Amino acid sequence: MDFFTGSLLSGLQLGSIYALIAIGYSIVYGILRLINFAHGDLLMVATYAAWILIARSQSLAFAVVGSVAITIVFGLVIERVAYRPLRDAGEETTLVTSLAVSIFLQNLFLMVFTPKNQAFLLPDFFSQKILNVSITNMSVVIFVVTGILIAVVSLIIKKTKLGMAMRACAENSGAAKLMGINLNGVVIFAFVVGSALAAVAGVLYSGQYVSFNPSMGFMIGIKAFAAAVIGGIGSFAGAAAGGLLLGVLEILFACYLPQGAGVYQTAFVFLVLIIVLLVKPNGLFGVAEERRS
Amino acid sequence: MLEVKNLKVSYGHIDAVRGISFRVEPGEIVSLIGSNGAGKSTTLRAISGLIKSRAGNILFEEKQVENIPPHELVKLGIIHVPEGRQIFGRLTVAENLALGGYRVRDKRALAKRLQDVFELFPILKERYRQSAGVLSGGEQQMLAIGRALIAGPKLLLLDEPSLGLAPIYVQRVMDVISRLRDRGITILLVEQNAHEALHISDKTWLLENGRIVLFGKSGELLLDQQIRDSYLGGGI
Numbered sequence: 001m002d003f004f005t006g007s008l009l010s011g012l013q014l015g016s017i018y019a020l021i022a023i024g025y026s027i028v029y030g031i032l033r034l035i036n037f038a039h040g041d042l043l044m045v046a047t048y049a050a051w052i053l054i055a056r057s058q059s060l061a062f063a064v065v066g067s068v069a070i071t072i073v074f075g076l077v078i079e080r081v082a083y084r085p086l087r088d089a090g091e092e093t094t095l096v097t098s099l100a101v102s103i104f105l106q107n108l109f110l111m112v113f114t115p116k117n118q119a120f121l122l123p124d125f126f127s128q129k130i131l132n133v134s135i136t137n138m139s140v141v142i143f144v145v146t147g148i149l150i151a152v153v154s155l156i157i158k159k160t161k162l163g164m165a166m167r168a169c170a171e172n173s174g175a176a177k178l179m180g181i182n183l184n185g186v187v188i189f190a191f192v193v194g195s196a197l198a199a200v201a202g203v204l205y206s207g208q209y210v211s212f213n214p215s216m217g218f219m220i221g222i223k224a225f226a227a228a229v230i231g232g233i234g235s236f237a238g239a240a241a242g243g244l245l246l247g248v249l250e251i252l253f254a255c256y257l258p259q260g261a262g263v264y265q266t267a268f269v270f271l272v273l274i275i276v277l278l279v280k281p282n283g284l285f286g287v288a289e290e291r292r293s
Numbered sequence: 294m295l296e297v298k299n300l301k302v303s304y305g306h307i308d309a310v311r312g313i314s315f316r317v318e319p320g321e322i323v324s325l326i327g328s329n330g331a332g333k334s335t336t337l338r339a340i341s342g343l344i345k346s347r348a349g350n351i352l353f354e355e356k357q358v359e360n361i362p363p364h365e366l367v368k369l370g371i372i373h374v375p376e377g378r379q380i381f382g383r384l385t386v387a388e389n390l391a392l393g394g395y396r397v398r399d400k401r402a403l404a405k406r407l408q409d410v411f412e413l414f415p416i417l418k419e420r421y422r423q424s425a426g427v428l429s430g431g432e433q434q435m436l437a438i439g440r441a442l443i444a445g446p447k448l449l450l451l452d453e454p455s456l457g458l459a460p461i462y463v464q465r466v467m468d469v470i471s472r473l474r475d476r477g478i479t480i481l482l483v484e485q486n487a488h489e490a491l492h493i494s495d496k497t498w499l500l501e502n503g504r505i506v507l508f509g510k511s512g513e514l515l516l517d518q519q520i521r522d523s524y525l526g527g528g529i
Contacts, residue, residue, distance in 0.1 A: 168381050168392055174343060175379040180367030180396035180444065
């Protein structure tokens with residue numbers, strides 16, 4: 001495999017993880033117009049939960065399921081305690097609140113686990129290379145799991161009654177209430193889906209890149225948020241596409257920028273974000289909408 | 294069927310509805326008329342639970358309902374067709390109608406109501422698989438009413454159903470409203486088009502600045518000099 005294909009694959013691998021997180025940002029934003037900056041930190045929560053459960057139970061499957069469950073509980077508690085009381089407040093208020101929740105989570109974990117970098121070690125099977133090329137079994141797991149999750153969530157949103165209610169709430173939550181839809185129920189569902197995806201993303205990310213600490217979620221969260229914006233925030237397909245695009249760009253910049261500039265890969269990624277938004281203010285897949293009063 | 298007693302609603306410091314009372318009997322069409330900002334839509338939004346009232350009572354079938362959330366009121370049979378239609382433009386006509394029946398468990402009743410809606414509005418059958426956003430204004434109003442009928446309303450709250458429609462559609466919407474009454478649905482109609490409202494309804498309440506200033510049988514109000522001068526342009 002040549003260098004370019006290898007870079008592209010590692011970009012898609014990172015992008016898959018961004019996509020999973022970006023989808024969570026996007027569905028919650030779609031319904032509540034809430035930019036939940038604490039969403040990225042859920043992947044840190046999931047990583048610590050999985051790390052502890054693996055050590056205690058020696059069962060990877062149990063640890064993954066347990067980590068997803070714990071992360072969902074965190075997501076739901078955050079929604080209930082921090083966001084629901086502010087449902088009628090402005091977007092600015094909830095945005096600042098979500099930053100506060102993010103800082104709170106990071107500091108809580110800093111207190112309990114210290115800022116030390118820990119290693120998330122999976123069985124050797126995952127790091128084995130396939131056919132002597134640069135992709136490992138872990139890469140395959142990332143692609144397969146991401147593909148299945150995106151397909152499942154997309155089917156839920158498109159085909160089920162609850163998914164239809166979600167789309168209705170995203171378009172016009174007032175009218176959705178008049179259909180008999182319980183907005184709180186839909187919001188809870190969105191947080192369950194978003195938190196579960198973030199948890200899986202967290203385990204995949206740490207499984208791939210090994211090192212983790214209580215602040216890991218913030219930057220990844222910001223990048224996934226940027227991915228959701230590039231794709232058109234509120235759009236499911238846009239979040240998935242934006243995530244993949246961002247991951248690929250980040251790795252390609254890292255690999256192909258001239259000596260010395262490679263360390264500025266993140267800056268270049270955000271430069272692309274700015275350019276995309278200048279050309280298409282609603283993102284690649286976004287729909288223009290009038291601001292609601 | 295519906296009794297509103299001394300209802301007061303405020304937006305922040307602005308009193309939109311300042312203590313109004315009225316009744317709707319089963320099988321009636323009752324209209325609330327008045328100019329823009331008189332508090333008509335606010336009254337409907339309070340009845341369907343979209344906004345909290347500041348004071349007063351709302352009784353539906355003798356039960357207090359002023360603190361029940363909107364999605365539960367739908368289950369009781371209070372169905373609100375909001376101002377500006379508010380159909381879901383990114384969803385299909387089929388999905389919009391399905392959402393109307395979101396709280397209906399009885400599949401047979403749903404299928405029958407869908408047939409009724411198609412009979413009433415054949416255009417919705419033609420456009421069933423299309424995105425609702427591409428419908429014309431008149432068609433969207435039919436969809437909004439059709440969607441409400443799927444819910445099986447006992448009391449239908451209609452907010453300005455004729456607003457922004459071509460005259461031919463205004464006539465059709467009014468025809469539909471009287472046909473719905475013939476089927477036993479009670480209707481509370483909010484209209485700026487006082488002329489149409491008075492012709493179609495049994496009773497009318499006239500609102501000004503959040504207060505009721507006049508009420509009576511619609512047929513009699515049509516002949517009232519104050520109404521004719523202020524709301525009917527004098528020219529009929």
